[in-house]
Amino acid sequence: MISLYLAQRTWAHRLPAWLKLGALAILSLLVTPLDSLPVMMALLLAALVLYAALGREAVRQIALLRPLLPLLVILFAFHLWSGDARLGAVSVLRILGIVMIANAVTMTTRMDEMMDAIEPLLRPLALFGVAPRAVALMVAMMIRFVPLIFALWEALNEAYRARTGRRGGWRLLAPFCIQTLRLSNHVAEALAARGGAPRANRR
Amino acid sequence: MSIPADPSLIRLDGVTLSRGGRVVLDGISLDLTERRIGLIGDNGSGKSSLIRLLNGLLSPDAGRVEVHGIDAAKEPGALPRKVGFIFQNPDHQIIFPTVIEEIAFSLEQAGRTRREAAAEASGALARHGRAHWADRPVHALSEGEKQLLCIIAVLVMEPAVLVLDEPFSSLDLPTRLGLERLIARLPQQVVLIAHELDAFSAYDRVVWLKAGRIAMDGAPEAVIAAYRRHGAERLAAAEGADPLEGAA
Structure with a gap:
């Protein structure tokens, strides 16, 4: 992954x-x-x-x-x-x-082929109100955002080095968490703008 | 493409909205019937909040919002399909790792099965001359290509309105002009926020927001000329002081 x-x-x-x-x-x-x-x-x-x-x-x-x-x-x-x-x-x-x-x-x-293969195994989750499509969405989003989150770290590191000449290391952890949360806020908004995450009772 | 010919409109009636204890929209009433509408104003003037009311991302504290016959308070769930939303940063909007999945997601949201969605998504890419993009990982696309992908993914839902929140801010000039041309050809009603004021020259109407109220509203030339004067005046007022601080 x-x-x-x-x-x-x-x-x-x-x-x-x-x-x-x-x-x-x-x-x-x-x-x-x-x-x-x-x-x-x-x-x-x-x-x-x-x-x-x-x-x-x-x-x-x-x-x-x-x-x-x-x-x-x-x-x-x-x-x-x-x-x-x-x-x-x-x-x-x-x-x-x-x-x-x-x-x-x-x-x-491809993600959709992967989920097609896995979805039958996820089907029992519907009993607990979890839509298999929501799980598929979650996995896809993880794969999509891993490179983006790496890039976020790189950008912070660059900004730090530009002003100090040193690598940021652990000092970047707090700002990194904040930026990651802000990113997830934006993404949540964009998902809502397209009708939100699938729910179990929808299909 | 079947865009409902409902010319009726976007109507905001006495809309007031507070965010974080600050009034961001203060008694806005607007009837937007034109096909191409621009929204301008300084940062923090309420532009982004206003367009977020149009597809239910925000709800007003007071007043009514109606979009092409849908009352935002009564059927907020119907708005995302009626109003396509393009965000400033495509990386915030694209949810899936490959192009085809991103477009198919919209179609599945609209109730298609996975198979139908995949087929229609390929068709949509082909219509935009991008059939070869299908299996591309989205992180390999340029900023302009990502923005185009966002638009294709929203258009397949056949919205009646397309709302764009500063879509040009990270694009180079040729890419921006290409995107402007694409938007100009769309059958949808368009509400565009941009700081690139020349983008509005062929628009039907421009609304200027200032501190949550409508400062001016009318034909693009007049409103933009007034807004440019406002920019120059603010800079002059800050003369002697730190210009950046004055404009902030």
């Missing part, structure tokens, strides 16, 4: 969404209980091969996984501290491999 949809169509775009999502689910289930280092290395290698097969644009998107890095470092450090570097490497490789493959699914599946 970190990354974005790829504009140019690839062979993976043509695969049905249910197949990609199903394969991803099975793969995740298979590798979760395993803790063999060679298997995890193979998993990461497979992910890299997958990106290479998707083309140069996809490979470029790997850079967008950078925000995951601190998490992986902490995870590895934790295992190192508890005296098992091998298990640390297994965990890091497993997460990285699965996230990359999941990301590849996101990059090659």
Whole structure:
């Protein structure tokens, strides 16, 4: 979900969404209980091969996984501290491999195809008054606004550096939260202007 | 496109509105029957609040708002389909990651099934000569292209009125002129807020708002000339003092 949809169509775009999502689910289930280092290395290698097969644009998107890095470092450090570097490497490789493959699914599946595949699973939610379409809307909005929120952070950082010559870091957190809330206010207004979010009783 | 030929109008009758303890609209009465209407005024004069009354984003504290036969107080839910709204910043308006989904959303809001919506959305893109945009991620569009996408997504709902809140502010000149030309050709009634005063030259009527009241209302040349004088006077009054502070 970190990354974005790829504009140019690839062979993976043509695969049905249910197949990609199903394969991803099975793969995740298979590798979760395993803790063999060679298997995890193979998993990461497979992910890299997958990106290479998707083309140069996809490979470029790997850079967008950078925000995951601190998490992986902490995870590895934790295992190192508890005296098992091998298990640390297994965990890091497993997460990285699965996230990359999941990301590849996101990059090659349009939101509406994705929701078509998932909506049957969401249908029971209607019993609790939650419209499946509202969930679909939520997911789509998340994907849409992640790059925008990154851009917001970059803009704040730039403004800070322009006046101080230093990176803003944690000091930007408060203004960032405020700006994010303001953005969500604007978006809520625009959504209301088009008739609001779908409700369970509408359809 | 089936735009209701209802010439009746937009009617505001004694509308008063406060926001955050400040009166932003003070007893406004307006009958807007013309096809092309401009709304001008300084920042904070109440322009944005006024147009937000037209599609139910705001409700008046007192007075009545009627848009093409719909009483805003009685059927607020009917307004979003009657009045298309274009915001200043397209990034606030576009909800979906790809172009086709953004347009299809409007159609699903209007009650189409997903399949119908997708087909009609493709048709709408083709009508605007942008069929190749369908699968593009919206973040890859330029500002002008995003603004056009917003307009296409609103037009598919076939509103009777199109309201635009400073749509030109981040556009370069050629893009702005293109957008002006597109707006000029629309069958809808248009209410446009802009600070680019020459955009109104072919308009039927311009309303100038000042501190929540109508300062002047009439043909574009006269109203805009008066507004330019007002701008010059405010600057002159601030002479000697900090000009920016005087104009703020």
